[in-house]
Amino acid sequence: MNAARELWTMFSPHMVEPGHPGGGRPTLTPADLARALQGLARGPFLMGMAKETADFSILSELENCLTAEIKAMSWPSRDTRAPIYYRRCAGVAVFEVLVQRPNECAACNGEGYVMVDHLGMPCIACEQTGGHKLSARTRAEFVGLAWSSWRERWELRYENAYSVASAWHEEALDHLARNIPALLACASPC
Ligand SMILES: [Zn+2]
Numbered sequence: 001m002n003a004a005r006e007l008w009t010m011f012s013p014h015m016v017e018p019g020h021p022g023g024g025r026p027t028l029t030p031a032d033l034a035r036a037l038q039g040l041a042r043g044p045f046l047m048g049m050a051k052e053t054a055d056f057s058i059l060s061e062l063e064n065c066l067t068a069e070i071k072a073m074s075w076p077s078r079d080t081r082a083p084i085y086y087r088r089c090a091g092v093a094v095f096e097v098l099v100q101r102p103n104e105c106a107a108c109n110g111e112g113y114v115m116v117d118h119l120g121m122p123c124i125a126c127e128q129t130g131g132h133k134l135s136a137r138t139r140a141e142f143v144g145l146a147w148s149s150w151r152e153r154w155e156l157r158y159e160n161a162y163s164v165a166s167a168w169h170e171e172a173l174d175h176l177a178r179n180i181p182a183l184l185a186c187a188s189p190c
Pocket residue numbers: 105106107108109110111112113123124125126127128129130131
């Protein structure tokens with residue numbers, strides 16, 4: 001990770017607050033971030049909005065963008081229901097980029113550590129993350145496909161969808177990181 005990205009990762013969770021900054025410590029609002037994301041192509045812009053500003057009103061447009069992208073890069077499907085499956089693959093991929101580990105870890109109840117002899121030890125089952133990624137079978141279920149169709153024809157398309165959505169988010173983060181100085185200047189009380 002480059003330095004600017006690292007800086008952004010340190011700042012972003014506690015610097016973004018809804019509404020207007022209240023003075024004192026510089027605070028970025030979702031509107032500030034939306035401005036800072038401008039200049040990106042539509043896909044990365046929308047992915048950045050969803051993930052970094054939690055603006056979910058654009059989810060439908062984001063999923064449509066991703067659907068078009070993965071359709072263009074995939075081997076054509078003769079299945080008449082393919083448009084529906086593409087759209088659902090896009091929806092699940094966006095969800096997985098937004099919520100990396102949606103399944104709470106049963107070993108540690110989502111805490112990321114377990115108590116051993118009154119000592120907190122890192123949970124090995126979830127590698128301290130507190131959760132697990134969706135299983136391939138759950139993805140197939142969400143998209144509405146039989147397991148065999150999923151494995152033979154759709155898993156790769158889904159992986160493309162996830163890769164594109166992740167890359168869009170990375171691009172959005174890089175763009176935000178480059179704009180940090182200007183963002184902080186705007187967010188300071190003046
Ligand atoms: Zn765990």
